Amino acid sequence: MPITHLLARSILMELEQDPAKNFIEEEKLVLIDTDAGTDDAWAIFMCLAAHHDPKIPLKVVGLTCVTGNTAVDNVTVNVTRTLQTVGEANIPIFRGSESALVFAYDIGDDPYHGKDGFGDANLPPVQPTLEAEHAVNGIIQLAELYKGNLTILALGPLTNLATAVRLKPEIKHWIKDLYILGGNHSGK
Numbered sequence: 153m154p155i156t157h158l159l160a161r162s163i164l165m166e167l168e169q170d171p172a173k174n175f176i177e178e179e180k181l182v183l184i185d186t187d188a189g190t191d192d193a194w195a196i197f198m199c200l201a202a203h204h205d206p207k208i209p210l211k212v213v214g215l216t217c218v219t220g221n222t223a224v225d226n227v228t229v230n231v232t233r234t235l236q237t238v239g240e241a242n243i244p245i246f247r248g249s250e251s252a253l254v255f256a257y258d259i260g261d262d263p264y265h266g267k268d269g270f271g272d273a274n275l276p277p278v279q280p281t282l283e284a285e286h287a288v289n290g291i292i293q294l295a296e297l298y299k300g301n302l303t304i305l306a307l308g309p310l311t312n313l314a315t316a317v318r319l320k321p322e323i324k325h326w327i328k329d330l331y332i333l334g335g336n337h338s339g340k
């Protein structure tokens with residue numbers, strides 16, 4: 153199972169396996185920061201399935217997009233397509249960082265997820281409806297709105313999160329949980 157799926161499953165399993173929790177009072181409010189990416193789309197689908205399930209106390213309150221597996225404009229399209237597929241077009245989507253903070257992204261000539269991030273499947277076009285605010289400000293706003301109760305599921309490069317913390321260091325104390333799909337195989 154791809155690690156992105158495992159990350160989404162870990163949240164769901166935590167919710168399902170802790171009988172001591174009062175599910176109604178401890179509803180997880182989840183912000184997904186993503187560079188979707190087909191694998192991220194599966195994680196988003198799993199979160200949206202929980203979002204729909206009245207027995208699972210999880211609500212997706214927003215998605216913030218970042219360049220990673222593909223350019224951020226492709227990510228906004230892919231996220232929009234993912235939400236529309238399951239009838240959740242009203243969850244806010246924020247366009248975020250176009251470039252990394254330190255090194256330039258090198259997606260390569262033959263990117264794993266295709267040039268559009270969704271396998272270059274020549275899907276029908278969709279028009280994203282985006283929030284006016286940049287994703288960095290979206291993270292700050294949602295962290296303040298749900299102060300102490302916001303869970304962030306970070307599935308891509310951490311550029312949006314890093315910039316949000318730099319702009320508003322207090323959010324470190326406002327975010328309840330942070331799950332990161334992170335790693336590095338080259339140590340650069």
Ligand SMILES: [Ca+2]
Nearest residue numbers: 189192307308
């Ligand atoms: Ca990703």
